[in-house]
């Protein structure tokens with residue numbers, strides 16, 4: 129993969145564009161897999177509780193893409209090449225995409241747009257309040273992801289997009305709070321998050337006090 | 339399918355005197371023959387799950403107007419943390435579990451205590467089928483055609499003393515057969531308990547089968563409780579011990595999170611779990627577009643059981 133990718137870059141923009149298209153399609157694979165299960169392709173199913181299955185899968189992929197987005201900078205530093213940066217925006221937008229589907233799944237399929245229940249859950253269930261907060265913080269990042277916005281915001285763009293650190297921590301917290309007793313997986317996500325954020329702290333410290 | 343069986347509770351399929359483990363065992367051969375016939379006549383008996391069927395009568399008092407969930411849903415979507423915390427884990431990982439031979443330890447405030455072989459425990463009890471709603475504390479529900487007998491009939495045989503105010507139950511904890519035990523998500527073994535009047539209530543049921551078949555491992559083989567007016571975690575599975583006690587026994591989920599799970603755990607749409615609403619539930623099998631339905635007090639069994647809790651503050655005793 130790495131050699132191939134390096135070759136692609138040396139061969140120019142055309143190969144990179146092809147690669148981006150491939151990654152784009154790969155990012156849609158989790159959604160396609162849900163549809164395939166829903167349609168019973170190859171005997172696969174969404175299980176006995178399909179709404180829960182879809183809700184959880186979409187939430188999980190939202191978090192996965194957030195972590196992938198955070199992994200771009202460390203990857204660039206480790207391999208010493210800039211090409212991973214070319215994928216960061218796409219990965220971030222896919223995090224937003226899956227989080228949005230997760231939210232819609234909850235509103236429409238799980239709650240059946242029952243507004244009273246939705247309002248009560250957001251107000252009374254801390255894990256939902258935190259999920260909503262994480263989502264609301266993600267919205268401005270998605271909105272300002274265009275080249276135009278990047279130019280317009282200048283230095284402030286970078287500051288604004290540091291919000292993603294808060295979003296991922298809130299997302300993990302949301303996950304930790306919603307499991308009944310088995311916290312192993314949320315803790316795994318927490319470990320990954322702390323690893324990725326810790327790397328940033330470390331590089332920052334190295335830069336300021338060498 | 340249960341709906342095609344005789345609806346009257348009195349029309350026994352076979353005489354109750356025949357209902358000994360031995361006769362069930364003998365009937366196995368008939369089922370083998372039936373299975374062969376099914377192979378020759380495709381579509382005739384295919385709908386029922388494989389294996390030796392149980393002999394039982396249908397109790398028509400329960401389940402009128404309810405459509406049972408599919409055998410597939412009931413046996414693949416389970417909370418049985420001894421086999422893992424995922425809903426599909428029990429179906430996937432309970433294969434090594436051996437529900438036979440089995441024995442039951444009876445202890446505490448009763449005249450007849452000791453260790454009893456499962457066959458001796460089951461022998462006197464004619465089996466009946468009851469279609470009960472099952473409401474999980476996670477706000478989903480199912481309808482299950484259980485086969486078993488009233489818990490009261492079992493408990494009375496041990497002659498509990500007047501000091502027996504509660505009954506405590508314990509689930510098996512066999513690490514080599516139950517891979518979920520390797521992770522201490524709960525304080526093993528799993529324990530549950532009831533007030534004696536709850537345990538003696540006619541709705542309280544011991545299940546040894548479902549859909550006319552012996553209980554699959556993931557559903558709590560070889561015997562489990564079914565308490566349809568309480569959240570599912572009260573219906574303890576794969577029971578190895580019953581103890582009559584004078585004081586309220588500890589219960590696993592209450593010990594793990596006392597703010598979230600009470601001793602009584604009666605289905606109550608008015609008292610939310612701190613992390614989710616109990617007002618509405620999702621009926622398994624309703625599909626991706628199935629709407630939630632309102633949850634009923636005592637899971638719809640209020641008429642039968644509400645009097646057990648007369649005068650109690652159910653917000654405090656949740």
Ligand code: HEM
Pocket residue numbers: 180183184185187188189190191194227230231234256259260261262263299300302303306
């Ligand atoms: C927009 C507001 C949000 C709402 C209303 C919401 C709601 C929910 C609900 C109801 C569940 C299932 C809980 C259960 O079954 O007990 C869930 C699970 C989950 N959510 Fe969210 N969520 C939101 C935002 C997010 C965000 C922003 C993320 C991360 C990017 C996220 C990640 C997850 C994860 C990882 C799970 C668990 C999946 C699993 O158990 O496999 N959610 N969410």
